[in-house]
Amino acid sequence: MKKEEHVGKYMEVWGDTVVPKELAASAAICVVLTMIFFLGGRSLLLGIESLDPALAKGYSLLVGIVGTFLGATIAAKKFKPKRRIMVDFQEENIEDILKAAGMTVEEEREALRTVSPEVIKEMEDLELYSLLSLIPEDCANYKPEYRQRTAKKEGQ
């Protein structure tokens, strides 16, 4: 007996995961509903004699969109999203973050020395003490409270 090859359930289309069968069903629902609304709208609007035929055809596209939205609503109700959403958040080591940004702690320390008070104010508002506590003691931006804050945070 031939063993069937394992193929994953999901498929990546246009940057997100979908189930192929559900995608096909959803496309069919939307295409059919759109075309029913469009063709129905067109024959109805072309029947109105006071309306310019070119405009009537244009308006029937707007009727078609209603079908599209209806189809999409049905598809969204029938087929649930396949994304897995994670909500929890953990505080990370500042060294790792600096490394991800292509920097070292020493470079950041030196850079903090000359940063403008406007930027320091923003960082204070955002409570970015993990960065503020790196400010060297011998420069104008240094405030002892930054380090006390991080110490307090760690102590908690």
Added chain:
Amino acid sequence: MTTILLAILAAVVGGLLYTLVGIIPGTDETATMVPITIILVLAGAPAGVLFAWEIGIIVAMQISHTIPTAMSALPGSTMAVPMVLNCSIAKRLGVPHMSMRKMAAGSLVGTIFSLPLAIVVALILSPLGGIISSYSGVIFTVCALLIAYISSAKWGAVIAVVPFAIFIQALQRIAIEGHGSTVFTSIFMGITIGPMIYELFGSLIPSRRKQFAKDEPNETWLAPDSKQKISFFPNPFKQLTKKQIGLCAGWSAVSCVGFTMSPVGMTVLSGEASAGRCKELYDRVSTCLSVEDSTSNATYVAGFIIPLLGLGGVAVGGVAAGPAAPLFACAPRFEIGNNMAQLLSVPDYILFGIIGLVGGALVAYPIAMHKARSWTELMLRAISHEALIGAFCGLVVMLAFYEAGILGVFLALTIGLVGGFLHTVFGVHTGVQFMTYYASGWIVTKLLALAAILV
């Protein structure tokens, strides 16, 4: 007067709609903006309304695409891709709301600077408009080759321009035979859906299916909300430092001058150049993000207005040949030489531009400032990707059918398969293909002339 009221309505409704589209991760600007814009053009909307609509949806989408980018480091649209790295760093620092506010504010500031600047640059260029439109064939070809060379496929893309032009013209001959005239929408939508058609086609081939299949759905991280209080419509200039405002203004000017450049390319460039001026991590991340979103907005506004007002409606550059294309050419109403450019005067650009800016920002900006997290979560949980692609398929089929009956649908699928292959496998991206579409008439005419000499 009714035109003004309609324009306000179009900008607000468009703003609301594209705020939602922008929140959905990964949506492409051209693919989402073109179908509904085509419908409005064909439904006979006045030029001023169309202009306000386009500016409104650009502004709204460029603000709201920052929401998923900041909250889960998923690009909200193609233009948000350059911001992903800095957003992920901000998220790791625990301040995703900061990146969102910086980007949304930068986005508005960029539009406010670029709207008048683009009109000025366009007026400087406008004496050249007549000359440029008579040489549009050559200009499109040069642009196509240029965009091809700066794509990741380099010389491969340059060489691909010629056969792809022949392919498009061959399809046009079939369209003439079956439908009586050449087609625009079917080919344009075909190129747009190419990457998707290619993936779907691949899933039908047993040896390829494994490559596309996955066992697990995508995982998405969502950051917690901030506790900071802000007003309903905070002043965007107060959200940025003086240095950031200066850089935004500078790059808006650069974007206006370089309006033919690729918007994504310009955005990356502005971010890299600004990063070089900031040594400190927080300063760098926040400055890069504000300048990048400001530049992406400015390139869109400039790339839309300058070809219209300055070049007499010749669709040069990534925006005019992409998201704004239906306002330049959309048979039977608009064609090059007879489009929006001939219907609007300078005061119209200013008036409807402001209506579009305000209408687009009215919905998107407060949502970005206040509702970022809850709306992202709602979109991610409620709207499946299947429904989104389904709706898109419905629009494409209807538009192709509207233009050339069932033949239009066949043509769109054919060009989608070939274009999608070139895009996904070789990196000859859809931007190159759009430009080649405009250049194809001239290229094939010259090839035929050459063929007549060299028998």
